[in-house]
Amino acid sequence: MSRLPLTVGIIANPASGRDVRRLTANAGLFSSTDKVSVIQRLLAAFGATGIERVLMPTDMTGIAAAVQKNSHSRQARDSHWPALEFLDLTLRQSVEDTRKAARWMAERGVALIAVLGGDGTHKAVAAEVGDIPLLTLSTGTNNAFPELREATSAGLAGGLFASGRIPAEIALRRNKRLLVREPARGLHEIALVDVAVSSLPFIGARAISRAADLAEVFVTFAEPQSIGLSALCGLWLPVTRQEPYGAWMRLDPHAPQALLVPLAPGLLQGCGVRDAGYLQTGVPRPLSLPSGTLALDGEREIEFNLHDRPTVTLDGGGPLSIDVQAALAFTAQERLLAIGREHPQHPVNLQHQDTPGE
Known part of the structure; x- marks a missing residue:
């Protein structure tokens, strides 16, 4: 029996960071281009930690389309991005799109779901996925639940947990x-x-x-x-x-x-x-x-x-989430990102790739 690819999900709320508080306050805009950049950093980290497949929903703001286009780039090949699979939703441009994508990912048995959004987006995903851990990334307005993290380091923490290299008792936190x-x-x-x-x-x-x-x-x-x-x-x-x-x-x-x-x-x-x-x-x-x-x-x-x-x-029965700080502290302690000469990112191999005339 063939082994199923190690799979995670990414849900980026196209509407997060765009609500009325841009008018009533001085909140910044988190654009679709910004979200594409965050997702690409996640994909590089997931590829480096052994994730083989990433599930994403489609959207009407071009996020999924841009990620799909960029997956054919040299940067994506060099970073060994996981294979991408998109859910072609019948979009309502409401929270139901997020809920439907979360249910689809849960049915596919993803190891974790990276969520780009604010408190409301994370709540909607958590309501559908049971104990599938969330990798929380702040792209909303008033964000308290998702901590502000660089996507590359967050992706490393999530990817190392999903690939079984960090135990759950260290990597996961049960939320209230x-x-x-x-x-x-x-x-x-x-x-x-x-x-x-x-x-x-x-x-x-x-x-x-x-x-x-x-x-x-x-x-x-x-x-x-x-x-x-x-x-x-x-x-x-x-x-x-x-x-x-x-x-x-x-x-x-x-x-x-x-x-x-x-x-x-x-x-x-x-x-x-x-x-x-x-x-x-x-x-x-x-x-x-x-x-x-x-x-x-x-x-x-x-x-x-x-x-x-x-x-x-x-x-105390809230969702599980990746404790990025604890996961990366364990990564450093166990030197989980130490690589040998056979690794394509080892400096010896990078030096060979950059040699003029070759």
Whole structure:
């Protein structure tokens, strides 16, 4: 029986880094060309670590087409890119495209999925793939879940894990999540970073960009350097990714204490802090407002009214992700990237290739 090629997936959200916060704040643009560059760096790292096949979805912004075209270049041959296979989706230009691509990759048994996007993109992929690890790459607006990493080093960490050279107990991290439940409505949604309670009655423009619209926020982790809603707790009551609890904060413009918070890149607003505390695992928390909307990982998705009783619960059953720092530390310790003279990138072979006249 023939062995199946070692396969990973890459999902790049074409819409990430392009939302309304380019208008309401000073967020930068992460273009399709930038995403193509990130993917090509991943492919070089995957090729160097033994990945044989990469699955990607098609898109309407030219990302997949550019990668496919560049796969025939000399650079791709010299870097030994893996073989590419594309899923020709019926595109809706919505989050369903991301979910469908993630399901396809899960069905094909990929060893990991590299995700290019923000918090919402990672949440959509995580909801479809179970315990397939995610290699997280930040190309969105307010990115807390995907850490900012150079794609080449991230690709090396992911590729070495997928090829079996780094054990799972070192390379993988289990993430926390927030469960939003309303039994009467059959509501069961997840957030990877934050759930914000807003007084705005309708979903409308999904992003929250005004402190006055916030009443409460729950977070799985909150780092002081974060941008976005999780920065509220990050600058008041920080919680690391590894700690077994989260945090919450109740807001009120008339509170005696206020905090200046970067709600989006270049957008700093004062938020009145009424109360804050730690969020314990497995304990459902009711909301402070009788009606309004809920934003999950930065985007309003759920409306609730006087007859609803939604709760927010922290648990430790979130997705697995590649711990790039730990994986590369193990790589250095075990010298996993040491190469012999037979390797095409050994300096002796490179010197021979560059000899004039040959």
